[in-house]
Amino acid sequence: MLTKSIQKAAFGLAVGLSVSLAAIAQTDAEKAIDRYRELVADGNPAELWEAKGEDLWKKKRGPKNASLEKCDLGLGPGVVKGAYVSLPRYFDDVKKVQDLETRLVTCMDQHQGIKAKAAIYDRDDHKDVISLVAWIAAESRGMPVNLPQSHPEEKRMYEVGKRVFFYRAGPYDFACATCHAADNTRIRLQGLPNLTNNEPAGKAFTSWPAYRVSNSQLWPMQKRLEDCFRQQRFPYVEFGSDVTIALSSYMGVTGKGVKSLAPTIKR
Amino acid sequence: MKKSTFIIVGLSVVLTGCATMYSAAELEKMAKEAVEKSFSAKGIAKKERINQDAINLACTNAELSKTLEAAEYQAIKYPADGKFLGDWKAGERVAQGGGGSTYSDSASAPNGGNCYNCHQISKEEISHGTLGPSLYNFGKLRGNSEAVVKYTWGKIYNAKAFNACTNMPRFGHQGILTESQMKDLMALLLDPTSPVNK
Numbered sequence: 001m002l003t004k005s006i007q008k009a010a011f012g013l014a015v016g017l018s019v020s021l022a023a024i025a026q027t028d029a030e031k032a033i034d035r036y037r038e039l040v041a042d043g044n045p046a047e048l049w050e051a052k053g054e055d056l057w058k059k060k061r062g063p064k065n066a067s068l069e070k071c072d073l074g075l076g077p078g079v080v081k082g083a084y085v086s087l088p089r090y091f092d093d094v095k096k097v098q099d100l101e102t103r104l105v106t107c108m109d110q111h112q113g114i115k116a117k118a119a120i121y122d123r124d125d126h127k128d129v130i131s132l133v134a135w136i137a138a139e140s141r142g143m144p145v146n147l148p149q150s151h152p153e154e155k156r157m158y159e160v161g162k163r164v165f166f167y168r169a170g171p172y173d174f175a176c177a178t179c180h181a182a183d184n185t186r187i188r189l190q191g192l193p194n195l196t197n198n199e200p201a202g203k204a205f206t207s208w209p210a211y212r213v214s215n216s217q218l219w220p221m222q223k224r225l226e227d228c229f230r231q232q233r234f235p236y237v238e239f240g241s242d243v244t245i246a247l248s249s250y251m252g253v254t255g256k257g258v259k260s261l262a263p264t265i266k267r
Numbered sequence: 268m269k270k271s272t273f274i275i276v277g278l279s280v281v282l283t284g285c286a287t288m289y290s291a292a293e294l295e296k297m298a299k300e301a302v303e304k305s306f307s308a309k310g311i312a313k314k315e316r317i318n319q320d321a322i323n324l325a326c327t328n329a330e331l332s333k334t335l336e337a338a339e340y341q342a343i344k345y346p347a348d349g350k351f352l353g354d355w356k357a358g359e360r361v362a363q364g365g366g367g368s369t370y371s372d373s374a375s376a377p378n379g380g381n382c383y384n385c386h387q388i389s390k391e392e393i394s395h396g397t398l399g400p401s402l403y404n405f406g407k408l409r410g411n412s413e414a415v416v417k418y419t420w421g422k423i424y425n426a427k428a429f430n431a432c433t434n435m436p437r438f439g440h441q442g443i444l445t446e447s448q449m450k451d452l453m454a455l456l457l458d459p460t461s462p463v464n465k
Contacts, residue, residue, distance in 0.1 A: 178398075184397070
């Protein structure tokens with residue numbers, strides 16, 4: 001009887017303590033943002049892109065009037081489940097490491113004869129790439145990140161990515177690491193993931209594509225990186241360039257084992 | 268007289284030329300090549316002893332960076348009129364601004380100071396970042412002696428003159444902020460009537 005009441009008191013104390021600790025760690029504004037995220041996560045508009053993406057995968061299109069159902073995303077022709085969490089990886093047919101977006105551009109060319117080389121964000125063919133990415137990512141939801149590192153080019157891209165991550169330059173002397181190499185930091189009220197650590201790296205890596213409430217756009221990783229470099233005051237980073245593939249490789253390898261979240265919803 | 272002026276001008280051109288003729292990457296490459304060409308294997312000391320592993324390469328750069336701080340410190344430009352403090356209200360606006368200098372901005376768009384992105388400054392603004400230390404009560408805690416004023420100017424003008432690898436941009440050195448904007452920020456931090464010091 002006495003033990004039970006002590007346990008109860010201890011439990012109450014522990015709950016009270018953890019609640020007050022959380023209150024200290026989180027400002028009211030952050031709590032409001034979290035609550036907002038909870039509310040909107042229920043119906044992520046990314047589902048609209050997912051539905052279109054599935055359709056685009058299966059539909060016969062382009063000069064070759066073919067679907068993408070024989071496209072090899074790294075796990076064999078037509079295998080979609082698990083592909084998102086194992087990219088970027090090396091592809092022997094193009095002799096280079098590709099991420100999901102650049103691989104889809106290759107597949108559209110190989111299988112459908114669609115030349116989507118100049119993939120400008122959210123224009124023309126890139127609209128289709130974004131929809132395909134949303135559906136393909138959703139097919140890997142909950143699966144652990146597992147980028148292959150057996151090919152020398154995959155290892156090289158990881159090492160290059162790590163160095164690019166710390167590459168300081170530009171008028172403001174910024175690197176990725178300026179904002180993403182320490183725990184529990186913020187810009188204004190926005191929490192910043194420490195991308196040098198496993199869990200935050202894996203969560204950030206699998207947070208894109210994400211539906212952005214602020215501009216009603218679906219942003220894939222290529223666009224996320226492009227906007228990071230814009231805010232870093234760097235020149236324009238080219239779609240599918242080595243820097244983007246290398247950084248994705250670095251984030252993905254660092255985030256190994258973290259369960260995939262994409263597509264997510266962001267402020 | 269004319270001749271000596273000419274020599275002095277000539278010399279200063281050569282000196283500044285030395286500092287700017289090669290990029291940092293080119294100088295690093297030349298130093299590496301010089302080391303590569305200058306040593307040969309002798310006895311048990313094989314040639315590969317000169318190869319740097321990742322840790323030695325990192326530390327060479329870290330130690331080099333300490334010597335660069337002094338040069339950056341020498342290059343700090345103080346206000347020509349000797350007035351360091353402008354208007355704290357204008358300073359608050361500069362501190363709030365986070366725009367400018369991206370490829371989607373026009374060249375004529377003024378740059379914000381981005382201060383609140385990383386620092387707490389006035390107590391009223393709760394939307395502040397935590398990448399840098401809190402600057403609340405900056406002047407109240409330090410006073411505004413000449414040494415504090417000059418130091419604060421130096422930190423805003425070029426924080427890398429004090430710590431080569433700080434995350435803080437070099438607002439004066441890189442021409443991000445104008446002298447007038449920096450004076451207003453100085454007032455925000457040091458003016459006793461600024462909300463920062465309340």
